[in-house]
Amino acid sequence: MPVYFAPGRVNLIGEHTDYNGGFVFPCALDFGTRLTIVPNSERILRFRSTNMPQTVELPAMGPFSPLPDHCWVNYPLGCIAQLVEQVELPSGYDLMYEGNVPLGAGLSSSASIEVVTAYAFNDILNLGLDRTQLALVAQKAEHTFAGVHCGIMDQFVSAQGKPDNAIFLNCDTLQFDYVPLRLENVSIVLTNSHSPHKLDAGTYNQRVSECQEAVRQISRCKPIGRLADLTPSEFQSLQSAITDPVILRRARHVVTEIQRTREAVNALKSNDLTTFGQLMNQSHISLRDDYEVTGRELDTLAQTAWQIDGVIGSRMTGGGFGGCTVSLVKNEAIDTFRQTVSEVYQRETGLQAEFYIARTGDGARRIE
């Protein structure tokens, strides 16, 4: 009875750059989704999850199409639908998912479900796909079965993660480097806003289209394929081609965030955590003012953190609105950080923040 695991992720910097062909810098976490697979003779795919009440049963011979009402089974099903284009399933399977990624926290529980499914079926059916190909299968599942036109970051890091390393990924070429996280007396602290505001598929897809619109308008002056094709100084000289002020701000976030991500990785490689932290803070400000995906809850968390001694940097992570902030905090300041952030957050929003010390982990794998 094989058991597989794929992790969730936290992105350290490089937000909303992936679908623009830019850089991201995430790491895989040690929490994620476990999948136990047992063949059955009923020729049925039976999906169960410890986090969801309903069992979903589908004929194993397909054809597969998206299920209604945002059903979670769309994440695995979207992967299986692609893999069975190559080979027919030899039997039915009982699939049991057990996730410990906090749901709705923006830590990619859905990517971990997709990637663990793609990894497991690739193994069972001997398809020979590599980790990058599996990430692409998982991303396509999200596009076609969940309706979110996401970039590749979440699925890529869930497939390729490595403990104590972040991944510096070029989302255009999919070339990447592991960068050791030499943090010594500093921890990566995740603060869950438990905000009721979520980044829904509609708002996410709208940001994707706004970036495409920016590319279209800039291309009237200089043809480009994606916003990542522009350096910040080229953007300065071409920005007047963008007529709509909202589109201009969206594009400015993307171009400056790509540059910040490069600088942050260089800073980390030269052990300059102070610069890394300042770039995290600037990233949050740009997501707040130009990309407009933060909201009062995430702003309160980040802005409170910036005032605390021993906090090196703090920003929202993931898609935005709800979910988590990621902060680099000196170990001796963690207690004060928790206490101060909790108090201010509760007072300002009436909500209770939750804290996790992030531990990095491996990418998708068979565990039993």
Ligand code: GLA
């Ligand atoms: C979500 C998407 C990613 C990425 C981030 C924002 O997590 O799934 O592809 O776009 O938002 O950086």
